Amino acid sequence: MRIVVIAFANFREILGKERQLQAIEGATVGELLKELAASSQAFREAAFDDTGALRDYVLLMINRKRIDPSQELSRQLQDGDELAIFPPLAGG
Amino acid sequence: MIEITDGEISLPEMIERARSRDAGAVVTFLGTVRDDGIVALDVEAFHDAALSELEAIEKEAVSRFGLRAVEVIHRTGTLAVGESIVAIVCSAGHRDEAFSGCRYIIEELKKRAPLWKKERGERGERWVGLGGAK
Numbered sequence: 235m236r237i238v239v240i241a242f243a244n245f246r247e248i249l250g251k252e253r254q255l256q257a258i259e260g261a262t263v264g265e266l267l268k269e270l271a272a273s274s275q276a277f278r279e280a281a282f283d284d285t286g287a288l289r290d291y292v293l294l295m296i297n298r299k300r301i302d303p304s305q306e307l308s309r310q311l312q313d314g315d316e317l318a319i320f321p322p323l324a325g326g
Numbered sequence: 327m328i329e330i331t332d333g334e335i336s337l338p339e340m341i342e343r344a345r346s347r348d349a350g351a352v353v354t355f356l357g358t359v360r361d362d363g364i365v366a367l368d369v370e371a372f373h374d375a376a377l378s379e380l381e382a383i384e385k386e387a388v389s390r391f392g393l394r395a396v397e398v399i400h401r402t403g404t405l406a407v408g409e410s411i412v413a414i415v416c417s418a419g420h421r422d423e424a425f426s427g428c429r430y431i432i433e434e435l436k437k438r439a440p441l442w443k444k445e446r447g448e449r450g451e452r453w454v455g456l457g458g459a460k
Contacts, residue, residue, distance in 0.1 A: 242372055243442040244453050291456065295440075298375045318372060318440075324454040325369075325376070325400060325441025326357050326412050326432055 235259055235313035237266060242320035248276045249319070257311060263294065264307030266317060281319075293320050328380045328396075330371050330441075332403040340397040340415040349394040349417035353424040355432050357412040359405050364445045369402045369411060372440035376400070383434045391427035393418050398431060400441060411443075 237257050241249040249270065257266055267288065271278035281292050294301050295318040301309065311317070327343060337354060344352055359367045384396045397415040405411060414431050418424035435441075443454040 240372075242440065243370055243444070244456065246370070295372075295375065298378065318375070320372070320440060321442065321453060322455040323437070323440055324443045325371075325439045326436040 237311055238316045240316060240318045244280060244321055245319045248274060248280060260310050262307065263309050263311060266311060291321055293322065294318065328377060328384055329399045330373055330376055330402060331399060332401065335399045335401060335410045335413045337413050340399065340413060344395040344397050344415045344417040346394050346417060348419060350419055351421040351424040352415060352417045353428040355414040355428050356410055359407050359409050359411060361407045364407065364447045366446045367405045368444040368446065369405060370442045371402045376439045376441055379439045380435065383431055383438065387427045387430050390430065391418060391423040393423065393427045
């Protein structure tokens with residue numbers, strides 16, 4: 235299945251603004267993030283701590299809706315989903 | 327009008343749009359680039375998601391405070407010290423509602439709208455809010 239990953243701020247600098255990934259059916263948010271980490275050391279260091287846990291400051295949206303990374307990394311993605319990755323908000 | 331733009335903000339035009347015969351108060355908030363030893367500020371938006379969030383905040387503010395009109399413009403791109411980042415204009419029948427509505431909108435914008443700022447200084451650059459993270 236095809237997943238669109240979009241990134242902002244420091245994560246955009248690492249991953250680029252948008253990329254399309256082919257993921258296996260049933261892949262979870264956490265698995266997709268691990269796959270990105272495996273392909274980019276800079277992303278791994280920015281998004282994961284030394285124990286392999288997602289850093290607290292990493293924020294996620296699926297199809298423009300915020301998800302809770304502490305609860306929903308096991309959520310299965312659907313074909314065509316858009317996963318947005320970004321740091322804490324700092325508008326205004 | 328709710329807008330995210332790389333163009334300039336015209337506060338007088340926003341005020342004119344917010345005026346009405348039944349509004350006795352028009353409150354404005356203008357967020358500007360503070361000189362914290364920086365050279366410039368880069369502002370980035372998740373444009374469509376930020377616009378949706380600002381529209382939701384606007385609806386909440388109108389409902390909670392009985393605002394007559396709301397104008398919000400947030401800029402993106404590279405801004406110099408002193409330039410405007412965000413402008414909010416709220417009109418209401420009376421000043422209490424206009425002040426409260428304006429305050430509500432800027433506080434909710436900061437918490438909820440997917441926007442980011444990067445400070446560029448002579449010694450380097452940093453994303454605001456990241457602390458020691460990369």
